[in-house]
Amino acid sequence: MTSLPVRLGERFGLLDHVPPGLPEGARPPRHTFRWDLDKTYLRTEFDSLRDLAKSAIETASDKQAYPGATALLRALRQDDHRICIVSGSPTQMRQVLAAKLALDGVEYDEFVLKNNLKNILRGRFRALRAQLPYKLPAMLRSRIGAAAEAETLFGDDAEADAIIYCLYADLLAGRVTLADLERVLVAARTYDDDVNRILALARDVPKADAVRRMFIHLDRRSPPLGFRRFGPRLVPVFNYFQAALVLYEDRVLSARQVIFVALEMLDSGQYEIGNLATSIQDIIRRGRVTRETALQLSAEAQEAARSGALSGRNDLPPFDEIAESFRERVRELRGIVPPVDAAEALDYVRLVDEEHEQRRSRRRRGIG
Numbered sequence: 001m002t003s004l005p006v007r008l009g010e011r012f013g014l015l016d017h018v019p020p021g022l023p024e025g026a027r028p029p030r031h032t033f034r035w036d037l038d039k040t041y042l043r044t045e046f047d048s049l050r051d052l053a054k055s056a057i058e059t060a061s062d063k064q065a066y067p068g069a070t071a072l073l074r075a076l077r078q079d080d081h082r083i084c085i086v087s088g089s090p091t092q093m094r095q096v097l098a099a100k101l102a103l104d105g106v107e108y109d110e111f112v113l114k115n116n117l118k119n120i121l122r123g124r125f126r127a128l129r130a131q132l133p134y135k136l137p138a139m140l141r142s143r144i145g146a147a148a149e150a151e152t153l154f155g156d157d158a159e160a161d162a163i164i165y166c167l168y169a170d171l172l173a174g175r176v177t178l179a180d181l182e183r184v185l186v187a188a189r190t191y192d193d194d195v196n197r198i199l200a201l202a203r204d205v206p207k208a209d210a211v212r213r214m215f216i217h218l219d220r221r222s223p224p225l226g227f228r229r230f231g232p233r234l235v236p237v238f239n240y241f242q243a244a245l246v247l248y249e250d251r252v253l254s255a256r257q258v259i260f261v262a263l264e265m266l267d268s269g270q271y272e273i274g275n276l277a278t279s280i281q282d283i284i285r286r287g288r289v290t291r292e293t294a295l296q297l298s299a300e301a302q303e304a305a306r307s308g309a310l311s312g313r314n315d316l317p318p319f320d321e322i323a324e325s326f327r328e329r330v331r332e333l334r335g336i337v338p339p340v341d342a343a344e345a346l347d348y349v350r351l352v353d354e355e356h357e358q359r360r361s362r363r364r365r366g367i368g
Helices: 005-009 050-059 070-074 091-101 116-123 131-146 161-172 178-187 192-206 224-230 240-249 253-268 275-286 291-307 317-332 348-364
Strands: 032-033 079-088 109-116 150-156 209-218 234-237
Touching: 005 131, 005 209, 032 070, 032 131, 070 253, 070 317, 079 091, 079 131, 079 224, 091 109, 109 131, 116 240, 131 161, 131 178, 131 192, 161 178, 161 209, 161 224, 161 234, 161 348, 178 192, 209 240, 224 234, 234 240, 240 253, 240 275, 240 291, 253 275, 253 291, 275 291, 275 317, 291 317
Parallel strands: 032 079, 032 150, 079 109, 150 209, 209 234
Antiparallel strands: none
């Protein structure tokens, strides 16, 4: 009997790769983590033709992950969790990107790339840069194959990830109708046959208010304030220690797992303890993590170090010193009331129009 994902692949030929579904009789995943790659996991520059050419000839060992991203992905990879990667990189990059993930020890359940060669051969030049008509159906089709109780999404501020992720979440939760979706797809200049396929996917996808959290990695150093309109479920982060702190408060990660993210960042040579302490202060100041959570993490990490759970790291300052540095930054915020994001209905047509105009503006300035 033909499996569900294969039938979906025949019906919805949007992607270069049919994601594997669950084995027959397998229990649905408890949590799915969806990741972008470029500017989210990997340091990738594609703002010029020179950047694109350099990225195309890099080997797996040349490519660099953001500090902490590898440790975070490993921590999220548990028996009843699912890692799904949807990248806008072309299909021709699959071998080198898969090799990079293997070098990093990152395991995944799905890995989808964009078939831009097919777009070129079909004369679909609008689709080369458009991300919403590519990423949204990829995520919908993935969920049809394996619907988790909860989902967490990771993207960046280089493209329209915030819009796409919120639209996906609201579709699953029933806050966006098919008629609403059709208007958004038209605004996104989606080709007519792809509109019909995406609407069919949205009609068939299992519905639930499943997306618990979305992270936007601020690769372009976009001001976090610009993301307030997306509500509290979307968290802009400057680094993956901040993401790990939020997931610790969400009870997705343990204190030990958060500390291993921090240790990888310190090992990179790009961060010092003071930088991590400042990251804690920033994420609290923005109301994304409470002071109590940060103090609890500090206490639990210190206890884990004393019990030997973090042994073998003699090259770092004593954990008492690290914990005190964190606590000091938290104490500095005493009396500060963090802002609260308002959850409001999003006008996706307007958001798509704004994003399209921003892309045109960047192209006119020669930066994207």
